[in-house]
Structure formats: C-alpha cells, structure tokens
Amino acid sequence: MNNTTSNTITEYSIIKNLVRDFKLDKVLESNPQTKTVSLLGKIKNEQAIIILEKLHFDENDYKHLTDLQLVKDIACNDIYHWGLIRFEEYGAVDEESRLNVKLNLIWPATEVHIKKYIEQKFHIIRETPEMYVTIVLPYIEEMHNNGRLNWVYNILYKDAELDRIIYKDPKEFVLLPDMKWSGEPEEIDALYLVAIVYRDDIRSIRDLRYKDRDWLIEIQDKIKQIVTCAYKIESDVLRIFVHYQPSYYHFHIHVVNVKQFGLKDGISVGKAILLDDIIENLKYMGEDGYKNRVITYIIGESHGLWERGLKDYRESKQNCSNDDIKEAKEEQIIIK
Structure with a gap:
C-alpha cells in the first residue's frame, strides 16, 4: 500500500x-x-x-425514477403535481422518514414550461409603455387564451387544493402554499405562500393605478395578520413581493420567509419588487400609476417575450471603445 x-x-x-x-x-x-x-x-x-x-444530485439519483416505491402526494392541480419521495433506502426507521426529496411534476409540459427551466442567458431590459403595448400585452392575451391559467381558476373558483388553502375570501384573495414549499410547519424557514387576488382586471404591476393603493395596503395587512397567526411567526420576517415579468398573468403576491434563499432569481433585483415599494411608488406616480412608467427587469433568452421583440431592445453595444481606452490611459485613468 x-x-x-x-x-x-x-x-x-x-x-x-x-x-x-x-x-x-x-x-x-x-x-x-x-x-x-x-x-x-x-x-x-x-x-x-x-x-x-446534502450533496448535489448525480446520475444514479435520477436515472431510476421509474423504480420509486415511496411516493406521498402533496397536491395535484391541472397539469401540476407535487409530492415527497426518497432515493436512498438506507438509514430509514419507517416509510414516512424516508421521504427526503420533494418532487414537482409538470405533465403535459408545454414549450413555455421547458423554456422556463432550461439554462439560458439573461439580459437587462428597460421596458417602455410602448414596448408593453406592442410586445408584452399581445403575449399576455395569448397566455390567457391558451389555457395557461386553468390551474389558477381551479383554485379561485373550483375548490382545487382546498385542503392546502389557508385563507379564502371571494371578495379579496386566496392564500395557500406555493408548489415550491411542502407546507410542512417544521420547514418554516422555507415558508413560501402565494396570494391570488379575485380581480381579473389586474394581470401585472402594469395595471396598478393610484386608486389601487389602499387596496394593496389592505391586502398586505391582511396577509401579515393571517400568516403570523397561522404559523406563529413575526410579520417582520415576511418578504412580500410581486414579480415582473410574472410567471403567470393574474395578479398574485409572493410571501416568503426572509430566511428563504432557495428561489434563485425569484428574489433578485430585476425580478422581485417589494409590495411596500409598489405602494410607496404609487403615491407619487399620478393617477395612471405604472401604466406610463419605464420598468427595468431581467429576462432570459428562452422567455417567449425575448423572441417576440425584446431582444431588439437589448443594450448590446460596448460602452468603451479602443479609442476611449487609449484616451483614458493618456489621461492616466487606470483600466485593467
């Protein structure tokens, strides 16, 4: 040896x-x-x-998915299914303790779903009101017309995921765990809820006006009250925000624990906007609110909006030419 x-x-x-x-x-x-x-x-x-x-998944973990024996359903809604499984067989005292992996299943998955999860390049876009009307709005209408919101309407109007709903009032909103969270109280650090409103006239922050400010304040106060009572946590550990662009165009609000860092770009600048900031901004925007604002955000090349025209507005030029570098060096400005 x-x-x-x-x-x-x-x-x-x-x-x-x-x-x-x-x-x-x-x-x-x-x-x-x-x-x-x-x-x-x-x-x-x-x-x-x-x-x-826990280590990263390797090929041996997922190439035998069809051999899984232990599966615990969490919920199913339209094409979305999620549950708990376990890959390893060792070290478990009982079947319940062996469920150590959360599995999300989308079936049948559309091309939009595939593009959402594929590795891609990202770009910063400054969306003008004109870009919204000519590029984004037609895309939103298409999403509404092709059934992409069926699962949302199932929750709002057809009692889907009823056993997971924390709060439901047809005059306000429905609050329930997001599919990224198991909903288990012992995983409170990973808390992730979503509040879906009962208003069809608001699809994203673009539709928010000054008159909606008091409504948003009431919703946020109600969310804090419900969540603090239901999960016995303080309201100042709740990160409450919306996305732009959102993953679906029916106005909804994300509620996560401030310790929740597993959302990738979902809580990043250029994607997440704190509801507090939206409420404050509406105070100074005038009656039209976000309608006439330039909104800056990050978008991936696989997003449907990229090929529909947003790529034509990317800032692809170099900000510093060779002549600029030469001139800067002559002026003793250090550029590495």
Missing part, C-alpha cells in the same frame, strides 16, 4: 472516530434551502461544530 492510500485511510479513520465521540448540545442553524445544518456539541469536553450538507 502506498503512502497516499495509507494517509487517506488514516484521515478517514480520524474523522470517523471524532464524529463517534460527538455529543450534540444544540442545532445552531438548519437551512432547508441550502440543505445544510450546523450542529454545536462537544468532543472530549471541548466544543465542536459539525456542518452537514
């Missing part, structure tokens, strides 16, 4: 023996989004910290 192999085995043995001596005192942090947990304890009467992290 060579020295490298011997050292590796020795190192593993040391770690294994140390972990066996670990006595847990408390959990410092458990993050359901980064899939990590930090534990404080003692090894031989000295404080020790262990950080556990």
